Amino acid sequence: MEPEVRLLDENKRRLDGRAVDELRPIKIEAGVLNRADGSAYLEWGGNKVLAAVYGPREAHPRHRQDPARALVQCRYNMAAFSVSDRKRPGPDRRSVEISKVVSEALGHVVFKEQFPRTSVDVFIEVLQAEAGTRCAGLTAAAVAMADAGIPMRDLVVSCAAGKADGTLLLDLGKEEDNLGEADLPVAIVPRTGEIVLLQMDGHLTPEELETSLKSAIDACHKIYEIQKDALRRRYAVTTEHGGAPPPPKEPETEADTPPTTEEPKPEEVEAPEPVVPETQEGE
Amino acid sequence: MEPEVRLLDENKRRLDGRAVDELRPIKIEAGVLNRADGSAYLEWGGNKVLAAVYGPREAHPRHRQDPARALVQCRYNMAAFSVSDRKRPGPDRRSVEISKVVSEALGHVVFKEQFPRTSVDVFIEVLQAEAGTRCAGLTAAAVAMADAGIPMRDLVVSCAAGKADGTLLLDLGKEEDNLGEADLPVAIVPRTGEIVLLQMDGHLTPEELETSLKSAIDACHKIYEIQKDALRRRYAVTTEHGGAPPPPKEPETEADTPPTTEEPKPEEVEAPEPVVPETQEGE
Amino acid sequence: MEPEVRLLDENKRRLDGRAVDELRPIKIEAGVLNRADGSAYLEWGGNKVLAAVYGPREAHPRHRQDPARALVQCRYNMAAFSVSDRKRPGPDRRSVEISKVVSEALGHVVFKEQFPRTSVDVFIEVLQAEAGTRCAGLTAAAVAMADAGIPMRDLVVSCAAGKADGTLLLDLGKEEDNLGEADLPVAIVPRTGEIVLLQMDGHLTPEELETSLKSAIDACHKIYEIQKDALRRRYAVTTEHGGAPPPPKEPETEADTPPTTEEPKPEEVEAPEPVVPETQEGE
Amino acid sequence: MAVKVVSELTRNHIHRLAADGKRVDGRGPDEYRPLKIEKGFVGSAEGSARVHLGKTEVLVGIKMDFGEPYADSPNKGVLITAAELIPMASPDFEAGPPREKAIELARVVDRGIRQTKTVDLEKLCIEPGEKVWLLFMDMHILDYDGNLFDACSYGVLGGLSNTIVPASRLEAEDYPLEIQHQPLSVTAAKIGNAIFLDPSLQEEQVADARLTVATDENGDVRAMQKGLNGSFTFDEIKEIVDRARKAGGELRKQIVG
């Protein structure tokens, strides 16, 4: 794993010119599909991800229904052509695991008790992949859920930090991910700072872990602004996609908050302007 | 696809001696199985096909039931030993597609509204295959449905036309199918001439397509007579297969019509003596 | 199949030193698992087998329920690491067949009519395999069923006889099984001598078959004592596995009979002291 | 497969007759239903046989192809047996991968053929360790009125006995497959205390236990399989083996001629 390729130049600039604590460019658009109850398209560096949400709808098969609350069920899928070597269609073990942890993370913010016996079905399709697809997919899925008007405490937002070439990096790119020493995908609920997804593989000292985790969390807050902006644009426009967008199921009360603030928590600190420390991240 | 083997001699005779507009020999026997509600055995050139029908019976799984009408569900299957290279048991993609188009074609003639929530299950087993098995199977299946006493407007009958060696041919044989330029399987309801199955692959000009389609339709009318003859023989004999055949579920009213004429359509032109034009066919 | 390895020396001693009519060492322990309703661990020569029983519990899927009686459903499974060449996880055709015949054998002794619509689920896991695993598994399963308090007429006990190197042998070992001429697994209900499992493959004259069958049956009676002993020990101890064992669902009435004698059959001959004839066995 | 229910009336009727040694269709205890074997029915197969056993009908096709030998028998061809209980044959059969009933059927028929060394697998070796003949025995059940074990056993033996090895694919001449032995299974059903050979479907549905015994042309036993929840006594086993040997001898004449 000692990379022969140098991933950082003498000025600590990365292969794609980024600083160690710099995110790849991120672009989100909400409400891009017609059939789904809610949807979002996200580009994050070379990642292109689509998320769609159906529900709350009757969960099936029936025996999976929970009589006390809604299920939040995510299916993460990579298109066959999304990677260099064609991926066989259908879920592999990696996809199954990602679907599970993403479902758990999204489940935290949904007011599940309001919709017993139903399912909120979230579909993430990776159309083009370039390191960090689970973070990209989860971030897109939260926007799609808001677009679908699913009552939620807040959005969920995800970003990875990591280590490559001996240096802590934010939001690992492809080579950094392949040749790097550690990857730490994180997802948080921005208003509370709660960590709802956390995975790690590689090699980090406890101190490095703490620094990386903080760096990823800070980046999440930045990405949160992009999410909210996408939702604001979605409900500002009316006919861009041929026809007025459906009103969200929950009325929007404030212009600058997403339509998901069913239960505002005024006592919580508003997401501060994130300060990305001298660290680095990646998937 | 320029065949090195010549498929026609200088007199326009085909490899098996047929004229361009000549069908292979066809033989049908109705009521050949004991357990099934209706059945038929068909030989068509080198094809040996068995069809069996069960139903109308409760459709299952339940969630597939249609509260307003019966389903007509066909399963086309090739025995492992029916082709030169042993076929892996179980449905392949080709079988799934054939099952679908055959189900749709047969569904057209069944009085489905009389049997809501049920299924008419049709099983086609290809025991020996030699080009044109879907036409053979569909033709046998219609006889088996009549044998089962399923209320139907009419039989369905199928034949293919096509092109090989630059010439339009009726009812392509094995080499003609493998080396030929086009195949056009057709199924009709003979009394009305309605086309209920139509597939094509290859290369035909619009004029060739029209000629071939006409040729296949004309051949269908000839085969219809063989179908009716099989049903007449079935209800003329009593104990050939050990035991009297079960009476059809709908009473037979005329000796020379199949037991399927639940709703006679006297205004429709009786199938004319088919005149096969100077054309040719195949699968 | 003419073995180049001699499986017997000049004194008719086998590779592992056994006499032709000698069983491998057998050890059974009942009640070894916590979650299962009943369980047993068995070592038989190089075989290590675990059996667990759940039930009677609601059978599912529902459409498999029998309204008149309980199902007895056994799943025989080999751990991937139980054989020299790693076995792919999941049931192969051999396992499916063994599960079927073992289920049928165990089903004979259960008072199934007492528990309509339920299932008695028996799980046999082969942890280490060395010839004769179905006999080992079935023998262990019967003890686990008794441990679970399933009302049974009697235990079931199993042993194989066979032929190798031209000689009839009891309880074939690994090489004897691989290179031998015949294998005859048998299971009986010891109190009545009824034969509830019988399979054979190889080559035996009718006389050899009779002798082998008798030999296997006699051995079964010996193994029955080991089964009963395991159950006696199970209900004599109280806290060996951390916590008192659950009382069997049916009260134990006699100290020296297994807790399964729900319906004692005093008229039946008590299992006689088995006399193993000059024969031999194997799987 | 859903649980097969037979009316209590039918069950009692068959059991009452059986108590008198009588069968519902009037056959004697060891009497087989009419057996008809049509060999070479399938031209696309290397060998085949269509078997009618009463109202039960099976079609067996033998196919041969090239393949690799198993690592532990590099100089032997490979025998592959499969049974399909297609839904055409019975309202109780379902489409889909083989369930336990089809698997048991294929394995028991295979055992009879394999254990008897019906085919000399070493003669099916083409290049040791590299290339051997695969011999596929596919059993297609067309009409199910009981006793598939025997019908398939006869179909396989019948199919093998008219198989032509397609050696011309190897630039040699085609030749008939050599059959070394003629194993035949005979199946008995126990109904109450009666034991009948060749059980019909009705008999199978009310039977307590089933025993299939495959014997070779010398009357030696090559494979056995007991089925169902019931039991046999030691003496019953002996008796069935004896009756199976006798019945097998007569059936063999009809099948291999």
Added chain:
Amino acid sequence: MAVKVVSELTRNHIHRLAADGKRVDGRGPDEYRPLKIEKGFVGSAEGSARVHLGKTEVLVGIKMDFGEPYADSPNKGVLITAAELIPMASPDFEAGPPREKAIELARVVDRGIRQTKTVDLEKLCIEPGEKVWLLFMDMHILDYDGNLFDACSYGVLGGLSNTIVPASRLEAEDYPLEIQHQPLSVTAAKIGNAIFLDPSLQEEQVADARLTVATDENGDVRAMQKGLNGSFTFDEIKEIVDRARKAGGELRKQIVG
């Protein structure tokens, strides 16, 4: 897929309009919904096209890899077509292996491409009998508002027309895949006695019969597929072929243009 239910009201409304030759969205009988093709959308694919046909959206990716040729065509590359009706696209689509609808879709699109010899498979041979290019055409349905046959047909042709053969993996230079023909499918739906091209989902749900016709740039027919329980007359077939040729010509300009 569960049975799709449309209200009787909707059904009657569409049928009444159709009786007057009118469509529920105001289109003319042969008028296609707005078609938008974005080629090269997927950078990780050798070729790709994102297609919007009205509110229907599909993404087609073309991937190339090395593989072995089929035994009966040792000097030809291999074309592999797959469709995924992912549950994102419709509440009626389920996760899991492709069902009959997806299989039919993939096979019909494949037939159009293959029968037209759109790609010269012999040029995809690297080493005869040993190594050839596999050409994967994966159709990902993202938003389902009817007429997948045509949307996928256009996506595949669009994707192939911007495919770069990654020959640099063979120490050669990458080069654009050559397209020999431009097959395009046109799909018609019959509603009562009316026949409309490019049926929307609503129209599909109430249609009696469906016919897809793939024509090449010369207007010759290369593939056809009739669907649904209804029927066509001989004259209707002729008419549809004629209309398909005309419509195909115009669509072709937009796609390969």
Added chain:
Amino acid sequence: MAVKVVSELTRNHIHRLAADGKRVDGRGPDEYRPLKIEKGFVGSAEGSARVHLGKTEVLVGIKMDFGEPYADSPNKGVLITAAELIPMASPDFEAGPPREKAIELARVVDRGIRQTKTVDLEKLCIEPGEKVWLLFMDMHILDYDGNLFDACSYGVLGGLSNTIVPASRLEAEDYPLEIQHQPLSVTAAKIGNAIFLDPSLQEEQVADARLTVATDENGDVRAMQKGLNGSFTFDEIKEIVDRARKAGGELRKQIVG
């Protein structure tokens, strides 16, 4: 797997205890249940360990075989990890292919082993690009009373530490597999505001969130996995990592000795 229901009574009881920092079975917050490891239990495996962690029991078998390396690591052996939640172990486990719970378990345990470079995969190369050792780590769950992540982690490390490479199959001498590092996972469950290590099944069923941390013998972190719908604060993560490092050190002594 059906939804696991725990009575509200039990749930409240455990939560009330947790609010006081107490556990339902009287253990301290960082106290593991009794751990018993029996190495070499399975003679047919190259290495094995049977683990009792309280009433949870798992059996891990290590098998080695020849195979081909991955194309992108031609000089490395291949590690394959699988978990079977067999229905023997719990009324909630079903037969069949592994579901998401088993897949997550296998992947998380695998990650700990792989990321720590516990085994030097380059030493498992036999012939670069051609032939390498496959190292199968199969985890068989026999009795399920919670915390499978840790029980399996210990079983795998225990199994690897007594694995003998069967080099005699290559005409060499068998030798013990070298273990380079000793990763151990420690799992914490959050119940209300309390955090307990080694959750029992009852605790798992009422827990809000779960965190598994695999550390090596230096206390560095090698793998983590958060589970369940609940959340952790930044400080809780730090605290758990700290407690995991301490607990891991003590457990390591028991396992690798």
